[in-house]
Amino acid sequence: MQWNSVSEFFAMGGYAFYVWGSFGATALVMLIETLLIRRQRQEVLASLRNELLSEGASS
Amino acid sequence: MNTRVIHWFKFSSPQNFYVLAGRMQPWFAALAIVLMAVGLWISFFVAPTDAQQGEGYRIIFVHVPASQMSMFIYLVMAAWAGFGLAFNTRLSGMMASALAPTGALFAFLSLVTGSLWGKPMWGAWWVWDARLTSELILLFLYLGFLALQSSIDDPRRADKACAVLALVGVVNVPIIYFSVKWWNTLHQGASVSLTRSPTMASTMLAGMLIMVIAFWMYTIAVTLARVRNIILDRERHTEWVKHAVE
Numbered sequence: 001m002q003w004n005s006v007s008e009f010f011a012m013g014g015y016a017f018y019v020w021g022s023f024g025a026t027a028l029v030m031l032i033e034t035l036l037i038r039r040q041r042q043e044v045l046a047s048l049r050n051e052l053l054s055e056g057a058s059s
Numbered sequence: 060m061n062t063r064v065i066h067w068f069k070f071s072s073p074q075n076f077y078v079l080a081g082r083m084q085p086w087f088a089a090l091a092i093v094l095m096a097v098g099l100w101i102s103f104f105v106a107p108t109d110a111q112q113g114e115g116y117r118i119i120f121v122h123v124p125a126s127q128m129s130m131f132i133y134l135v136m137a138a139w140a141g142f143g144l145a146f147n148t149r150l151s152g153m154m155a156s157a158l159a160p161t162g163a164l165f166a167f168l169s170l171v172t173g174s175l176w177g178k179p180m181w182g183a184w185w186v187w188d189a190r191l192t193s194e195l196i197l198l199f200l201y202l203g204f205l206a207l208q209s210s211i212d213d214p215r216r217a218d219k220a221c222a223v224l225a226l227v228g229v230v231n232v233p234i235i236y237f238s239v240k241w242w243n244t245l246h247q248g249a250s251v252s253l254t255r256s257p258t259m260a261s262t263m264l265a266g267m268l269i270m271v272i273a274f275w276m277y278t279i280a281v282t283l284a285r286v287r288n289i290i291l292d293r294e295r296h297t298e299w300v301k302h303a304v305e
Contacts, residue, residue: 013114022118022172
């Protein structure tokens with residue numbers, strides 16, 4: 001363990017912006033991608049259900 | 060007698076692959092989360108401070124996995140695309156299009172984390188170095204693939220056009236990989252100069268390796284989830300999709 005305090009951990013030896021920026025950007029991109037895929041799934045399912053409903057109504 | 064051979068081909072049909080992907084996806088997602096937690100713990104609490112770069116070197120734990128994935132995903136995407144061209148299978152094009160957005164995001168992350176590393180160490184956010192430039196071209200190849208895909212309405216024709224683009228672009232991957240050897244670049248070589256005692260070096264390496272595997276698992280989980288969406292969308296007029304939705 002190389003950290004003596006919490007503030008030292010967040011300071012990252014003066015590289016806080018670069019280190020946390022890199023890890024933050026990666027986490028953010030992964031989070032957004034996951035959410036986008038989930039939304040895409042809901043949209044596809046909704047449009048398929050709509051199609052099925054309109055088919056059922058016309059026949 | 061030949062049942063095992065036939066078994067494999069079963070999954071080249073979108074319908075069967077949809078079910079298989081749905082079963083596998085949660086496992087890869089769970090592995091990704093666990094490995095990332097372990098990898099992050101090593102990155103920040105086990106791996107020692109670097110002798111030359113201090114704490115700034117810790118960017119390596121996201122920069123290297125993101126860069127590697129951006130290249131590997133391109134190779135896998137091109138392989139699927141080539142397979143689709145050769146055998147005219149529908150699933151191949153769907154896999155290639157499911158991989159492209161994730162590959163583009165990793166190429167983007169590679170450049171972002173790279174410039175966040177370059178600024179404190181080299182004094183510049185960006186230099187027109189061979190490694191950086193060829194990685195930027197990789198991002199453009201992904202974006203070109205995605206743009207071409209969305210510009211052609213018929214998905215099967217889009218698959219074929221994109222497959223050609225993906226295969227031509229493959230030449231860029233070895234250029235990225237060997238750029239640090241072929242040219243005199245500012246970017247450091249493939250083997251990261253690990254510090255001080257060998258035991259410390261091994262924890263850095265272990266952390267990086269675990270993060271690489273975690274990124275692999277993430278990529279597989281995300282790609283399987285996305286390919287399921289693509290399968291549902293493209294097979295929307297088949298009976299099995301109608302039953303699956305109900």
